[in-house]
Amino acid sequence: MTYWFNAPGLREMAPLGSTTGARGLSSTLFVPRLFIGVNAIPEHGGGIVNYIAPLCARKKAFIVTDESVRTLAERVSNSLKTRQFTTEIWDGAKPEVPIANVRECADAMIKFEPDLIVGVGGGSVMDLSKAAWIFYERPDITDLTKFTPATPLNLRKKALLLCVPTTSGTGSEVTSAAVLTDDVGGRKMPIASRELFPDFAAVDPTFTIGMPPKLTAGTGLDALAHAIDCVTSPTSNDFTDALALKAISLVFKYLPRAYRDPRDREARLKMHIAATMAGIAFGNAACTLTHSLGHALGKVFHIHHGVAVGIFIPYTQQFYSVVTDKYVDVCKTLDIKGRTNEQKLARLVGEVKDLLESIDLPLTLEGLGITREQLAANMKKLVIDSLEDPDTFGSPRWITEEQCEKLFWYTFEGKDVDF
Ligand SMILES: [Fe+2]
Structure with a gap:
């Protein structure tokens, strides 16, 4: 089956889109x-x-x-x-x-x-x-x-x-x-x-009042992945940054509240606004690797979309940090301080992990119940599906098959990305 996003011309052009050269082009x-x-x-x-x-x-x-x-x-x-x-x-x-x-x-x-x-x-x-x-x-x-x-x-x-x-x-x-x-x-x-x-x-x-806590957690994490992906994508701009960064701060503040108390009306309103803001942001810019890897993972292991994409947030932020320092903007929004950018990134990763824990979600693929053997057996498909996913086009850093496989293993073990 040939999909529109596998067209050879589009795939050849894709790496160009994922460079900082895309910045400054006119946008809508x-x-x-x-x-x-x-x-x-x-x-x-x-x-x-x-x-x-x-x-x-x-x-x-x-x-x-x-x-x-x-x-x-x-x-x-x-x-x-x-x-x-x-x-x-x-x-x-x-x-x-x-x-x-x-x-x-x-x-x-x-x-x-x-x-x-x-x-x-x-x-x-x-x-x-x-x-x-x-x-x-x-x-x-x-x-x-x-x-x-x-x-x-x-x-x-x-x-x-x-x-x-x-x-x-x-x-x-x-x-x-x-x-x-x-x-x-x-x-x-x-x-x-x-x-x-x-x-x-x-x-x-x-x-949304009465939405079960598990669904609140999964969908809220999806909104966070949209917003963080969007900020780091080279197709972001000042408009999408403003929306995505505000969405990030709202999710950090209100998702744990909405999760703990489904009838918390203020938290529900703020999460609804956050999701829509993140939607406008990524809908006019892009989602990136959390979504490529998450789509592949979710399909193979039948994991809720938001959980499948959200678990990759810390690891993809570390992977991108080689080519972009946009995560510093996210740190500023969340009032995360540090002497160096490396320190800020480490703290941001820690904050995301704390958020995941506060809504009872695991930090690793192993924590999701996937075994080492299952991951190894499905790795080829996971890598191919991830690389062919259209959200890979939005990534600030082009990813090879080898790096993609490593990202899955690092997320399995909960290891900091060092490549
Ligand atoms: Fe999503």
């Missing part, structure tokens, strides 16, 4: 219209719905969700009905967004003919909404594995997209990407297009 900042806070989308009307209603002539909203958060989708449905929307709730979203599931969702969408698509759920639900939207608008596109970020989609001829996240982490409500799972290879297949930035996002923390 795409942001959906955001409503943030407990009244972003109130059940009895008002908030974001007042702004969306005049833009939808036929007032037909198709709400994509899954069974676990159907009651939250009903809240959104009730809110839309106050402005004369007819709604249909489709709760068949499956985890990891298999392409067959996208087709199924799109078929229901095509039947209903909405002029508003609403994704109410975590990252998978919002990604599914984006992908099904493509099939709905473009019946001529039948294979999502073939379209590249440069393929014109001409969306919005039929519907607009509103995202309502129910977890605080993926940032999909503000990004142009969707991560799908290929039916044939079972591999993660990210798709991206500037046209996939949602039109609206309702960032309402009441949609």
Whole structure:
């Protein structure tokens, strides 16, 4: 199976993108219209719905969700009905967004003919909404594995997209990407297009109250990985730095609180804002190796995305430090002091590890329950999948197969990266 991100030309160009030469090039900042806070989308009307209603002539909203958060989708449905929307709730979203599931969702969408698509759920639900939207608008596109970020989609001829996240982490409500799972290879297949930035996002923390602690930890760590990756990526800029650095400080302060007390409303609000800020940041810059390695690890060992990417934060920061000192900005944000940059980096790594421990997550692959034998047996696949992952393009330091294998072993043992 050839994926768009394996095209030879793109792969040859990729190392150029991961140099500091990318800095200073003109950049863009795409942001959906955001409503943030407990009244972003109130059940009895008002908030974001007042702004969306005049833009939808036929007032037909198709709400994509899954069974676990159907009651939250009903809240959104009730809110839309106050402005004369007819709604249909489709709760068949499956985890990891298999392409067959996208087709199924799109078929229901095509039947209903909405002029508003609403994704109410975590990252998978919002990604599914984006992908099904493509099939709905473009019946001529039948294979999502073939379209590249440069393929014109001409969306919005039929519907607009509103995202309502129910977890605080993926940032999909503000990004142009969707991560799908290929039916044939079972591999993660990210798709991206500037046209996939949602039109609206309702960032309402009441949609996350009661999220279980384990999910709070995993998704919160995903937000931290997005933000830290983004700061160190050569495609970052002053706008994305401002958002990512603020997100980092919010995660450090509020993730342990949200984890300990799921009903802590202030912590929920701040984590929801942090995830969206990190999403805008990396959505306009890049994620890097935490995500390449994490995607590969998560698929082989069936580990939650946020945990799989988050565990690599300390090790990748050490790996990048040979070519960038951007981690010093993260240290400044977290008020981490030191006489030398090396000292600051060591303390930052310590702080990240402390954060992981405070939310009961392990610091090593061994701590995740992976054995030495399992890691060795799967190493070839882990390395190939990591190097072929599109997030590798965003890395400030190009990585070889040998270095990639070493990074997995160092993360297995919890060793400081010294190469
Ligand atoms: Fe992520």
